[in-house]
Amino acid sequence: MKPFRLVALVVGLLALPWLGGQALAGETTIAVAANFTDAAKEIAAAFKQKTGNDAILSFGASGQFYTQITQDAPFQIMLSADTERPQKLVQDGRGVADSRFTYAVGKLVLWSKDPNLVKGEETLKGASFAKLSICNPVAAPYGAAAVETMKSLKLYDTLKPKFVEGANITQAYQFVATGNAELGFVALSQLTGDSSGSRWMVPQNLYAPIRQDAVLLKKGAGNPAAVAFMSFLKGPEATAIIEKYGYALDTKS
Amino acid sequence: MGVLTPEIWTAIELTIELALAATVILLLIGTPIAWWLARSAAWWKEGVATIVAMPLVLPPTVLGFYLLVVLGPDGPGGAVARLWGARTLAFTFTGLVIGSVIYSMPFVVQPIRNAFEAAGERPLEVAATLRASPTRAFWTVALPLAQPGLFTGAVLGFAHTVGEFGVVLMIGGNIPGKTEVLSVAIYDFVETSQWREASILAGGMVVFAFAVILCMTLLQKRVARAGE
Numbered sequence: 001m002k003p004f005r006l007v008a009l010v011v012g013l014l015a016l017p018w019l020g021g022q023a024l025a026g027e028t029t030i031a032v033a034a035n036f037t038d039a040a041k042e043i044a045a046a047f048k049q050k051t052g053n054d055a056i057l058s059f060g061a062s063g064q065f066y067t068q069i070t071q072d073a074p075f076q077i078m079l080s081a082d083t084e085r086p087q088k089l090v091q092d093g094r095g096v097a098d099s100r101f102t103y104a105v106g107k108l109v110l111w112s113k114d115p116n117l118v119k120g121e122e123t124l125k126g127a128s129f130a131k132l133s134i135c136n137p138v139a140a141p142y143g144a145a146a147v148e149t150m151k152s153l154k155l156y157d158t159l160k161p162k163f164v165e166g167a168n169i170t171q172a173y174q175f176v177a178t179g180n181a182e183l184g185f186v187a188l189s190q191l192t193g194d195s196s197g198s199r200w201m202v203p204q205n206l207y208a209p210i211r212q213d214a215v216l217l218k219k220g221a222g223n224p225a226a227v228a229f230m231s232f233l234k235g236p237e238a239t240a241i242i243e244k245y246g247y248a249l250d251t252k253s
Numbered sequence: 254m255g256v257l258t259p260e261i262w263t264a265i266e267l268t269i270e271l272a273l274a275a276t277v278i279l280l281l282i283g284t285p286i287a288w289w290l291a292r293s294a295a296w297w298k299e300g301v302a303t304i305v306a307m308p309l310v311l312p313p314t315v316l317g318f319y320l321l322v323v324l325g326p327d328g329p330g331g332a333v334a335r336l337w338g339a340r341t342l343a344f345t346f347t348g349l350v351i352g353s354v355i356y357s358m359p360f361v362v363q364p365i366r367n368a369f370e371a372a373g374e375r376p377l378e379v380a381a382t383l384r385a386s387p388t389r390a391f392w393t394v395a396l397p398l399a400q401p402g403l404f405t406g407a408v409l410g411f412a413h414t415v416g417e418f419g420v421v422l423m424i425g426g427n428i429p430g431k432t433e434v435l436s437v438a439i440y441d442f443v444e445t446s447q448w449r450e451a452s453i454l455a456g457g458m459v460v461f462a463f464a465v466i467l468c469m470t471l472l473q474k475r476v477a478r479a480g481e
Contacts, residue, residue: 061444063444063445063446064443064444066446067443067444067446130339130340131340131341131344131426133426136427136441136444136445138441138444138445139441139444139445163426163428164344164426164427164428165426165427165428166426166427167422167427167440167441167444171423174321175343175344175426178321178322178325178327178343179325179326179327179331179340179341180321180324180325180326180340180341180343180344180426181341181344181426182340
């Protein structure tokens with residue numbers, strides 16, 4: 001291939017997504033906490049149907065997204081799994097202050113593929129298992145909630161040697177789903193439509209509510225599609241989906 | 254060393270142990286494979302060579318996913334683990350060694366195979382005329398001649414295991430002292446906004462990588478000059 005043609009090809013390929021973006025109605029890029037994966041996909045589909053806009057979703061741990069956003073990642077909205085990181089983003093001047101709200105309150109579940117293993121907190125007290133899967137308690141709020149639960153039950157120190165840690169809640173789920181860990185703390189949302197195994201809904205008095213906040217980032221403030229998604233997320237279609245996936249809604253606002 | 258917490262030291266020790274274990278096993282398995290690849294006339298040998306080289310191209314997630322299933326309680330790894338009463342080889346040092354051996358194999362086999370091929374048939378034929386048995390010729394002629402290749406393979410295997418991340422992340426479970434190696438510790442520090450610790454470790458890795466590659470290049474030059 002002649003050098004000129006090669007350059008033209010490369011330039012063409014580079015311009016392609018940009019041109020595509022111009023041609024479509026509108027799109028917004030969203031960082032989504034891993035626990036909200038399935039619900040977010042369904043909300044994005046409903047959003048597309050209603051407004052014609054595309055919501056392009058990236059899934060990961062909230063901590064990872066926070067770090068990436070402070071380094072100018074091209075996200076316009078963050079659906080975090082906690083309240084601190086959106087708050088910090090606002091303080092950093094990267095989030096739009098009055099856009100922050102709690103879109104869902106997460107529920108923690110102790111889950112096993114073995115239908116006879118998980119009976120309740122006595123399962124944790126009995127500790128007759130080799131590996132307990134959690135997600136990174138510093139990076140992911142569900143990991144922090146799991147640790148808090150075990151601390152409330154005064155079992156943290158006994159159980160700590162049995163921990164295996166996923167980088168995010170999806171990985172914590174994966175370790176249990178592949179049977180590599182007998183049981184683990186996962187998000188109720190991950191078990192939607194799955195009645196297999198045994199589970200224990202961790203009572204709310206054992207851990208602080210996992211309030212998950214959304215924030216519009218400065219990069220999305222000027223994008224009508226991003227602003228539209230934020231209000232769609234508060235609307236009845238979205239909240240119905242959120243509840244369907246086992247989340248509670250914020251009672252305060 | 255005040256900046257290096259005990260946690261970081263544990264990760265450094267573990268990484269070195271893992272890389273050493275993987276390198277020893279890689280040399281033990283990789284050398285016969287390389288020998289066979291260099292000498293065999295089998296029509297399907299390039300197929301084997303391709304399988305060995307595949308981790309160069311495959312994303313670590315592919316290996317990580319397969320290993321998670323294979324090492325797990327429903328796979329052969331679980332059957333092995335049951336021999337000593339465990340359920341799975343994932344989240345264990347053994348599991349990481351298995352993953353590392355597969356993942357770093359091409360980096361060890363390739364240079365050793367090249368060294369065997371470069372030495373050629375001639376020295377072995379001479380050894381045979383001097384009544385050396387094929388086994389003896391292998392140990393006293395072929396292996397010493399391939400020494401630079403063995404060295405390169407060992408260093409690359411060690412370095413590549415130190416630099417491994419994706420597979421360990423997927424099958425490790427991040428257990429301090431067992432599966433939390435340096436690359437995963439750095440990832441954790443970055444995710445949890447502990448940038449000071451992250452930059453100390455990351456800087457150390459940069460120096461390590463530079464030193465390894467520089468040493469390799471200088472050594473190869475010396476060997477080339479000695480061969481002239």
